[in-house]
Amino acid sequence: MRGQLEAGEVSFWLNGQPASARAGQTVLQAAKAQGVSIHCACYRDGLGGDASCRVCLVEIAGEPRLAPACHRTPTEGMAVHTDSEKVQRVRRTVLQFLDAEAVGPIDPLTEFGRLLPKKDPAEISEGTSVPDDSHPAIIVDRDACILCGRCVRACRDVQCNDVIGIGYRGTETRIIFDTDTTLGDSSCVGCGECVQACPTHALRDRSAEENRGAERAVETVCPYCGVGCQLRYEVRDGRIVAATGLNGPSNQRRLCVKGRYGFDYVHHPHRRTQPLIRREDVPK
Ligand code: SF4
Ligand code: SF4
Ligand code: FES
Structure with missing residues (x-):
């Protein structure tokens, strides 16, 4: 060898x-x-x-x-x-502790939820806090947070925005935005990197519910600027419902706010879907 x-x-x-x-x-x-x-x-x-x-x-x-x-x-x-x-044996215990870190239920379809054993419905606890829905594109559900820190690194190290931190101590420990304001009032630029990083959907797109039933995924290049970020669109009923950054050479899974959330223009009724021919008898 x-x-x-x-x-x-x-x-x-x-x-x-x-x-x-x-x-x-x-x-x-x-x-x-x-x-x-x-x-x-x-x-x-x-x-x-x-x-x-x-x-x-x-x-x-x-x-x-x-x-x-x-x-x-x-x-x-x-x-x-x-x-x-x-x-x-140890992994089972660790997963139990992490599951207990979340006050509310963790969606079994999420990356982390798939690691957990199936639960009896009677064992599933209800969340205690009201989700922060102050942001136009992102919902914050702290009850599903296991304090893994991925969102902090995604915002600070990957996108260099440094909006998210882990605040407070003991049972009060939670993710915070800036000096503990709502996400909507924070300096968040809406890149969605934290959403892509979160394994429990504690941070999730507003369109997440629509995304659940996505019928197909299309891998393509973002149509906005010339950087050429590669992404995947989730499509349902012929409509794009979510975008995820792929590991392309120029974006390495990152997206900006336009690539991540600015896809609704595709369905605008004024969008040209076929070429037009300029006619001399029609004013420009
Ligand atoms: S959307 Fe982007 S800027 Fe806003 S908190 Fe998440 S990673 Fe930070
Ligand atoms: S990535 Fe999700 S689960 Fe992890 S600390 Fe952030 S909000 Fe909590
Ligand atoms: S300690 Fe290795 S994945 Fe968290």
């Missing part, structure tokens, strides 16, 4: 199988490259993680504690187990 490695690459064992990792790759990234997926909540490709959720814990032979796969890099000969009995 060693002879086939590139410079800086290390060989290690992944669930008993030989594996390799490029220089700087984490266990999570190396495992994904070999087709082994590891659950995570605070990490997302392109956004990184802050190792706060512990959902991605893996067992490393000879180490007494489990390690977060999103932050640990493999070393030569390391033996990693992503699904041992111990890992499964």
Whole structure:
């Protein structure tokens, strides 16, 4: 195995199988490259993680504690187990804690909701706070927030807007906008990066309900400026209901407010849908 490695690459064992990792790759990234997926909540490709959720814990032979796969890099000969009995047991507990972090129910169709075991309807708690619907495009439902911090990094590190923070302490801890105002009154520019990053739909598009029944997805290039951001439109009944940034060379999943939410012009009745011929007898 060693002879086939590139410079800086290390060989290690992944669930008993030989594996390799490029220089700087984490266990999570190396495992994904070999087709082994590891659950995570605070990490997302392109956004990184802050190792706060512990959902991605893996067992490393000879180490007494489990390690977060999103932050640990493999070393030569390391033996990693992503699904041992111990890992499964701890992951179940971690998911329970994170689920309990959300005051209200988490939509089972969301990225994080899909990791949770099915619940008895009697076990599902009602939320306690009123969603913040002050923003024209985004609803904030703090009851569904697990404080993973992805929205903070999306707004600050990816879009450099720095609108979102984690405020207060203990049971009062919650995401806040600027100095704790509503999202609508904050300095938010409506790029929607936080919505795209949120694994629980605590931050969601106003059109999310319409988006639920999307019939097909169309991958295309944003028609506005010349940057050429790649995106995917969700379509229902022949109408665009949502846009998601794709990993294109110029946008790397980001979109601005126009690409994210400015698609309603497509359906405007004045929009030209076929070429016109200029006639001499008709004034311009
Ligand atoms: S929409 Fe963009 S600017 Fe507004 S809070 Fe979310 S990431 Fe920040
Ligand atoms: S709003 Fe969503 S992305 Fe932000 S901390 Fe809560 S769960 Fe995470
Ligand atoms: S995904 Fe690794 S600690 Fe959250």
